[in-house]
Amino acid sequence: MTILDSLSRLAPMRLDLDETGYSIGDYEGAGTRWCHGCGNSAILTALQKLCAEEQLPPEKTVIVSGIGCASRLPHYMGTYGFHGLHGRALPTAEGVKVRRPDLHVFVSTGDGDCFSIGAAHWIHAIRYNMDMTVMVHDNRIYGLTKKQASPTSPRGLVTSTTPRGVKLDPLNPVAATLGMSNVSFVAQAADWLPSILYDILHRAYLHRGLSFIHILQRCPNYLDDDFDEYIRHPERVVLLTHPQGIEPEDAVARRFPNRIEHDPGDMAHALALARMSDGLPVGILYRNDAVPCYEDLLAPRRLPVASRIAALEHELDRFTVRPDGSRSDPPGEVITPPARALAG
Amino acid sequence: MARSAVVHTAAAPVERGAAGRLPKVRPLRVRDHIVEIVSDSGEGAQRCGQAFASVAARMGNDIWTVEIIPAEIEPPPRSIAGASGNRIRIGSHEVSNGGNDADLVVAFNEQVLLGRVRAGALRPGCDILLESKWRAHRDPEVAAQYAAAYEQLVAEGYRVREIPLEELCLEHSSAPERGKNMFVLGMLCAIYSQDLGIAREQVAFTFRKKSDEVVRRNTELLEAGYAWARQNLDLRFEIPAAPRTEVQVAINGNTALALGIMASGMDVCAMYPITPATSASHYLSEVFENVGGIVHQAEDEIAACAFAIGASYAGKCAVTITSGPGFSLKQELIGFAAMAEIPLVVVDVQRGGPSTGQPTKVEQGDLLQAIFGGHGDAPRVVLAASTIEDCFYLPITARRIAETLNLPVILLSDANLATAQTTFARPELRREWFAAPPDQSAVDAAELPYDWERRTGLHRRLIPGQPGGMHTLTGLAHDRSSAVAYDPDVNEEGLRQRSLKLVAFQRTLLTPEVFGEPTGDLLVVGWGSTRGAIEEAVAALRAEGHRVSALHLTYLQPMAPGIGDILRRFGQVMTVEMSWADRLADPLVTAENRRYSNLAWLLRARYLVDVDCWSEVKGQPLKPATVERVIRRKLAGR
Numbered sequence: 001m002t003i004l005d006s007l008s009r010l011a012p013m014r015l016d017l018d019e020t021g022y023s024i025g026d027y028e029g030a031g032t033r034w035c036h037g038c039g040n041s042a043i044l045t046a047l048q049k050l051c052a053e054e055q056l057p058p059e060k061t062v063i064v065s066g067i068g069c070a071s072r073l074p075h076y077m078g079t080y081g082f083h084g085l086h087g088r089a090l091p092t093a094e095g096v097k098v099r100r101p102d103l104h105v106f107v108s109t110g111d112g113d114c115f116s117i118g119a120a121h122w123i124h125a126i127r128y129n130m131d132m133t134v135m136v137h138d139n140r141i142y143g144l145t146k147k148q149a150s151p152t153s154p155r156g157l158v159t160s161t162t163p164r165g166v167k168l169d170p171l172n173p174v175a176a177t178l179g180m181s182n183v184s185f186v187a188q189a190a191d192w193l194p195s196i197l198y199d200i201l202h203r204a205y206l207h208r209g210l211s212f213i214h215i216l217q218r219c220p221n222y223l224d225d226d227f228d229e230y231i232r233h234p235e236r237v238v239l240l241t242h243p244q245g246i247e248p249e250d251a252v253a254r255r256f257p258n259r260i261e262h263d264p265g266d267m268a269h270a271l272a273l274a275r276m277s278d279g280l281p282v283g284i285l286y287r288n289d290a291v292p293c294y295e296d297l298l299a300p301r302r303l304p305v306a307s308r309i310a311a312l313e314h315e316l317d318r319f320t321v322r323p324d325g326s327r328s329d330p331p332g333e334v335i336t337p338p339a340r341a342l343a344g
Numbered sequence: 345m346a347r348s349a350v351v352h353t354a355a356a357p358v359e360r361g362a363a364g365r366l367p368k369v370r371p372l373r374v375r376d377h378i379v380e381i382v383s384d385s386g387e388g389a390q391r392c393g394q395a396f397a398s399v400a401a402r403m404g405n406d407i408w409t410v411e412i413i414p415a416e417i418e419p420p421p422r423s424i425a426g427a428s429g430n431r432i433r434i435g436s437h438e439v440s441n442g443g444n445d446a447d448l449v450v451a452f453n454e455q456v457l458l459g460r461v462r463a464g465a466l467r468p469g470c471d472i473l474l475e476s477k478w479r480a481h482r483d484p485e486v487a488a489q490y491a492a493a494y495e496q497l498v499a500e501g502y503r504v505r506e507i508p509l510e511e512l513c514l515e516h517s518s519a520p521e522r523g524k525n526m527f528v529l530g531m532l533c534a535i536y537s538q539d540l541g542i543a544r545e546q547v548a549f550t551f552r553k554k555s556d557e558v559v560r561r562n563t564e565l566l567e568a569g570y571a572w573a574r575q576n577l578d579l580r581f582e583i584p585a586a587p588r589t590e591v592q593v594a595i596n597g598n599t600a601l602a603l604g605i606m607a608s609g610m611d612v613c614a615m616y617p618i619t620p621a622t623s624a625s626h627y628l629s630e631v632f633e634n635v636g637g638i639v640h641q642a643e644d645e646i647a648a649c650a651f652a653i654g655a656s657y658a659g660k661c662a663v664t665i666t667s668g669p670g671f672s673l674k675q676e677l678i679g680f681a682a683m684a685e686i687p688l689v690v691v692d693v694q695r696g697g698p699s700t701g702q703p704t705k706v707e708q709g710d711l712l713q714a715i716f717g718g719h720g721d722a723p724r725v726v727l728a729a730s731t732i733e734d735c736f737y738l739p740i741t742a743r744r745i746a747e748t749l750n751l752p753v754i755l756l757s758d759a760n761l762a763t764a765q766t767t768f769a770r771p772e773l774r775r776e777w778f779a780a781p782p783d784q785s786a787v788d789a790a791e792l793p794y795d796w797e798r799r800t801g802l803h804r805r806l807i808p809g810q811p812g813g814m815h816t817l818t819g820l821a822h823d824r825s826s827a828v829a830y831d832p833d834v835n836e837e838g839l840r841q842r843s844l845k846l847v848a849f850q851r852t853l854l855t856p857e858v859f860g861e862p863t864g865d866l867l868v869v870g871w872g873s874t875r876g877a878i879e880e881a882v883a884a885l886r887a888e889g890h891r892v893s894a895l896h897l898t899y900l901q902p903m904a905p906g907i908g909d910i911l912r913r914f915g916q917v918m919t920v921e922m923s924w925a926d927r928l929a930d931p932l933v934t935a936e937n938r939r940y941s942n943l944a945w946l947l948r949a950r951y952l953v954d955v956d957c958w959s960e961v962k963g964q965p966l967k968p969a970t971v972e973r974v975i976r977r978k979l980a981g982r
Contacts, residue, residue, distance in 0.1 A: 030827060057811075058814050059808065059810060059811045059812070059814055062658070062808050063816075074816040075816045075818070075828065077816070079814055080813075080814050080816070081814075082654070082816070082817055083817065083818035083819065084650070084653075084819065085650070085819060088647070088650040088677065090647075091642060091646070091647035091648075091651045092650045092653060092654035092657075093654060094640075094651050095612070095614065095651035095652060095653060095656070095657070095662065096655065096658040097654075098612065098638070098640065098654075098655060099612055099655035099656075099658040099659045099660075099662070100658040100659055102809070103658065103808055103809065120643055120644055121647055121650075124642075124647070298638050298640065299638060300636055301636040302636065303635070303636035305775050307636075308606075308609075308635045308636055308778055309773050309775070309778070311634040311635045311636075312606055312607060312635055312773055313773065314634075315603060315606070315631055315634075315635075316593055316603065316770055316771070316773075319593040319594055319599070320591060320592070320593055320770055321398075321401045321402050321591070321592045321593065321594050321767055
């Protein structure tokens, strides 16, 4: 065994003195089992590209998910993955991050997972603002369970659970997220615009705090034409550009005649964009780097065992009773049992 | 002019003269006494009781306190259901429970006192010290209620002494309604021959977060109460100190639990507020950061459990603390931790159920859920604290089991242990309790995330940060490499391996000791906080020559080896529990359709022994006298 081998056994870190680095292949896991043409594949590719670009050590990267098609993503990564319970990806990821702020945490979740069964966690995850990147794959339908309505399904959509059409207007996740306390990063992307998706994901990763990316994602099996109006008519996409947001190359930007310079620091404008009814804003809607991260406010500290024991001994002191039977009064007679002693 | 106490008994009402004329009262030595202090909520009876218990403990007595808690924050004043306060049992011997009937009661109004009478908490004919200001209350209805209650109590034989508590405090405080609890503390110290110096220290400790002026005023009230009782009351007891040389701690079960969690080396506790578990989290929130840990108050019970699982997954085992309803909500995630094999400690401080049930009251109805809750076969270890000392040590044990077996460990406590205070030997903290998770050595190229050892199901856990250990854990059926199972044999192998961990663990457990002889006519089996009451009852009956023994279980899942043999060595076996069991006296209930209490179900199923059960679900801690009665009836074949 070389010295280097033994050192690397001691230290839980990669001693990569040759600086060979990681390639995309290092981030590949099991072969995907998504349907042919599924938009999730584009999101997976963007994430793998980001990991390689940022040279994230696979052992220091954790992808947390819930249940649904989107939540299968960790299996297809070469990193650590946590394929948890339906709706609970966010609180699980929070636990990972609070325990191990050194890990790069990504959350892969869907419209049902995040906006329906896990909606309570969505609100509070935004409020905690922990440093993680949340990718919500929104295909506006439940795919894994075969075409039930989701909270973002358009009104009138016929599904297995709404045979006469969805009766309610869909939830607007971007507007809702912008309305949440402590929101620090909100973006909207689409799987069919991969270079813009990548730019947004990259910005999201670099942002310190919870980066919420609402990704419109095609479901070729159950809702194949849902986003056609935007795919066939790129002019209906409103591309948000800004030095603080994304600045796509000209070759990409040129495809979108409808471009707006939007300052992600402008919440009022971000809300107006999120609520627009005649177009699809794509880009970074809001960003605020000043919101504190929960793990900076509350995280276990690495204390030497001796300090921990000393602190705990100090606590025990508060409750300690020392042996002391001394009495000032002369002893009386012992009468047992007590009930009889007092009966008279 | 000093005021006087009026003493009435049914037999002979006696009015005593002015202060100082009492003959010197010689204290009556007793081995065990139970005092209750009751008031409306917020009048300070609980604080008085806790301080009195601490003084007694520091004097060398064994103590056990029971909180008397109304279900509401502010129940209507002077209401029978609104009694708030403390029961303090003081002994010369080891005190393991709240005992039977109170020997002396201090009541700030007659209605809360009636509440205690109605609850059957008082010994017939016991001494009562009653605030008398209501007798001349300006509202004639109040005055009439007081007079009627007083007459009733005297007629029933209670020795009621009326004392103008607030009036007596007026000389020392402009707000006597807030200071009289310390006056009463002084009175009790005088009655029970407690050291005034120790009581002064206790008052300073009780008000340590307040100004010096507050401490001074309360000390003055304490001293005034002490002096007044010395001069005006003919009640004097002495409870000799228990022979003791070791240093002890005096704490309640939830404080012990919080200290145990800190001593276990766990450093993440995720919780959502729920009664009666929350007070453990209050204390943890106050001090955990000093020890390097955190309390995360999650948005709900499910999130708290998920957060703890996430933290466990990424490092040391984490803990979530809850009570009944929250425990139900966590079941899906507990099943997940069992499936994905993530260590997790779940503390359930049980309360009355089902549904919202009785949030502040004790019950033991969660045992079957702890073992079998959730869908599918999700093996977990279930431990139950039966003493307050257990509340300290079992979190340390629980973490160790969870990290060795990589599964959820459920630690059951209950509302009785949570709020009861007693003394036990001060723990000696050990460095190894704070150790990192086991085995973080480098991952071998051939190592799989679920390298189940065939006989035991054991394997080591790969934690994020370990190079070469990358995998995706999942709640889906999976194989040794954590790949989703599409092969029917793979699913069955996972179920077998996870179950074998409990089998292997069971073989490491020691057979519990029988309390009493190892054979006899009747074995009483219990678990949890009923231990003190059961063993006190059994000891009393054994002293009379009855061939009865007791067995108390800490490990409920799996159960230790040898228990079946123990059960079969007795003529009859019955459990005594605080979870519902159908009463055979009910006309439609038969041996065939009867629903047994939790532990009885388990023993019958596992050991094929005809285990009977007796249970009480009144929300009150079990009394030794009640258990004694039950055992006598069983021994008599009724």
